[in-house]
Amino acid sequence: MNTSRRGLSFYLLGAFFALFVLFLYGPTATILILSFQGPEGGLTFPMNGVSLHWFRNLFEQQAVGDFGGSFRRSIALGLMVMVLTVLFSVLAGFAFRRRFRGSGALFYLAVASLIVPSILVSLGIGLFFNILGLEPSWYSSALGAHLTWTLPFGLLIVFAIFNRFNPAYEEAARDLGATPWQTVRHVVLPILLPSLIGVGLFGFTLSYDEFARTLMTAGSFNTLPLEIYGMTTNVTTPVLYALGSLTTVFSFTVIGLFFLGLIALRRRRLRRSGH
Amino acid sequence: MTLTAETSRPSATAAAGRARRVRLLPRVAPYLQAAPLTVTLLLFLLVPILTIVAVSFWDYDSVRIYPDFVLTNYTELLTSPVTWKTYLNTLKYAALTWAITLGIGFTVAYFLAFHVRSTTWQMVLFLVCTIPFWTSNIIRMISWIPFLGRNGLLNSGLISAGIIDQPLEFLLFSDFSVVLAFVHLYALFMVVPIFNSMMRIDRALIEAARDGGASAAQTLWNVILPLTKPGIAIGSIFVVTLVMGDFITVRLMSGGQSASIGLMIANEISLLQYPAAAANAVVLLAVVLIMVVAMLRVVDIRKEL
Numbered sequence: 001m002n003t004s005r006r007g008l009s010f011y012l013l014g015a016f017f018a019l020f021v022l023f024l025y026g027p028t029a030t031i032l033i034l035s036f037q038g039p040e041g042g043l044t045f046p047m048n049g050v051s052l053h054w055f056r057n058l059f060e061q062q063a064v065g066d067f068g069g070s071f072r073r074s075i076a077l078g079l080m081v082m083v084l085t086v087l088f089s090v091l092a093g094f095a096f097r098r099r100f101r102g103s104g105a106l107f108y109l110a111v112a113s114l115i116v117p118s119i120l121v122s123l124g125i126g127l128f129f130n131i132l133g134l135e136p137s138w139y140s141s142a143l144g145a146h147l148t149w150t151l152p153f154g155l156l157i158v159f160a161i162f163n164r165f166n167p168a169y170e171e172a173a174r175d176l177g178a179t180p181w182q183t184v185r186h187v188v189l190p191i192l193l194p195s196l197i198g199v200g201l202f203g204f205t206l207s208y209d210e211f212a213r214t215l216m217t218a219g220s221f222n223t224l225p226l227e228i229y230g231m232t233t234n235v236t237t238p239v240l241y242a243l244g245s246l247t248t249v250f251s252f253t254v255i256g257l258f259f260l261g262l263i264a265l266r267r268r269r270l271r272r273s274g275h
Numbered sequence: 276m277t278l279t280a281e282t283s284r285p286s287a288t289a290a291a292g293r294a295r296r297v298r299l300l301p302r303v304a305p306y307l308q309a310a311p312l313t314v315t316l317l318l319f320l321l322v323p324i325l326t327i328v329a330v331s332f333w334d335y336d337s338v339r340i341y342p343d344f345v346l347t348n349y350t351e352l353l354t355s356p357v358t359w360k361t362y363l364n365t366l367k368y369a370a371l372t373w374a375i376t377l378g379i380g381f382t383v384a385y386f387l388a389f390h391v392r393s394t395t396w397q398m399v400l401f402l403v404c405t406i407p408f409w410t411s412n413i414i415r416m417i418s419w420i421p422f423l424g425r426n427g428l429l430n431s432g433l434i435s436a437g438i439i440d441q442p443l444e445f446l447l448f449s450d451f452s453v454v455l456a457f458v459h460l461y462a463l464f465m466v467v468p469i470f471n472s473m474m475r476i477d478r479a480l481i482e483a484a485r486d487g488g489a490s491a492a493q494t495l496w497n498v499i500l501p502l503t504k505p506g507i508a509i510g511s512i513f514v515v516t517l518v519m520g521d522f523i524t525v526r527l528m529s530g531g532q533s534a535s536i537g538l539m540i541a542n543e544i545s546l547l548q549y550p551a552a553a554a555n556a557v558v559l560l561a562v563v564l565i566m567v568v569a570m571l572r573v574v575d576i577r578k579e580l
Contacts, residue, residue: 006390007491009390009491010390013382013385013386013390014386014390016382016383016386017382017383017386017387017400020379020383020404020462021403021404023459024404024407024459024462025407026422027415027418027419027422027459028407028410028414028415028418030418030421030422030428031414031417031418031421034421043420043421043424044420044421044424044426044427044428045421045426045427045428045431084311084315087311088311088312088315089312091308091309091311091312092308092309092311092312094304094305094308095304095305095306095307095308095309096305096309098301098304098305099305100305100306100309102309102313103305103309106309106312106313106316109313109316109317109320109321110312110316112320113316113320114513114516115512115516115563115564115567116320116324116520116560116563117516117519117520117521117537117556117559117560117563118520119520119522119537119540119541119556120323120324120327120520120556120559120560121319121320121323123323123327123540123544123549123552123553123556124320124322124323124324124326124327124556125319125323126544127323127326127327127330127549127553128322128323128326130549131326131330144315144318144319145319147315147319148315148316148319148320151312151315151316155312180300201409205409205410208411209409209410209411209412209413211412211413211523212520212521212522212523212537215541215544216544225411225412225413228411228413228414228417229413229523232413232417232527240417241417241421244411244414244417244418247410247411247414248410248411248414251409251410251411252406252410254409255406255409
């Protein structure tokens, strides 16, 4: 744009952007600090000393319901959603590269899945299981409910990847005598891999934090967001912030590992191509 | 494909069988590949919605629900002034959140797309905006409490600065905090599609506008804005549908003092009045779909997909 110098508008917009970032991160930073509140401290500032009291409190069973169990369930569910989202959306991505009957309807169904309010999905699956006489549980009904949210995202990302994908690589592989499976295994999938890790990250984090779709579908055992929600109504100590800080740090760790993985992948590729 | 059939020729019949398989496979392959997605969406989206539609005609008493065909759930819903007031309130939240997130989203995306010059910085700053999206919504809502509360950071800051002498009560558990939380949670859904649209704008068009004597404001209004419309539409659809169906943000941030349609449905669910909740859900779905179709009428987003 302004090739020579930065105008006033740059600094104004830059300031606006900085405020936006502060707005995004500020509140989370506040509860991070407050979770180290002293044992006598309350839900707001000032800090009444600094301690790990509330983190210890978190791991005492009677203090806050079943924190450990719900955390494990959320991770297990997130991993299942992640694997299925990557698998199903890549397979569907391959299908959509060719013409097949019903492709339009399937696409609209996937897009509708993004638009339908979460509470409808939750209520619908809950009622459906109820009528069939099935017991809803986090690994069946909640898994399905989460997939209706993660699969459309996965599919749209895979579409975006295939749009940019150069079919010449596949043709070259075929010309060199690769079977269709070999082409996919050794040519297409390695090219897609970084984006697939992205789809996986999406699947995991969306599921790990999902609340509305889990509400009526989790059955008798809570996932972590349900547990946290329950706490908001009956816990009035900073233990709530301790839990919030812990899951936020966990989310950041997952995102961090994802980017480290991407960087490692790129390094390995560069080294290989250097040979 | 033909190469596979030629290179492997153990016996004539096997080759023929393989050739048939090879010919058949490409035709059925898309159906097999699309099957898991289709089955999941049918089983966990379409069938549940049809179940809701069916149950919305059922009858219920205080103990259980039973199959029937009654319209009472709808008549009770639509003749109650509470429903209309709640819809009005929900629409107010949606309109306010939409307008504010649009303003923020457009400005942030514009800064990233046109004022940050290096691609690396663009990606880094974009990621800075997206990372909160990958953390828990409930935690992000709760984190406003120490900030906005009666003795929160904002009130004590304003008091010690001498601007006010009584803490502001409207900051937390009010419409203000509900809309603030919505903006906080969903601004990103505007930033990403608008940024995506802006990155696709051919930079030569902007050069041309400048060479033609357009001011920066004219370029923004007559070149960038029209070309960003599809992104704005996608962001708007996300924000509006998320706010229309929300119940948790309204419940947490209004402290139970405001209502939304989603919250009304959630309350009916907790009272086990499933047919009433189902009728309410069907109407909500219809309203949301009408809003989405209206937005798609205004802007054609097909080339974005």
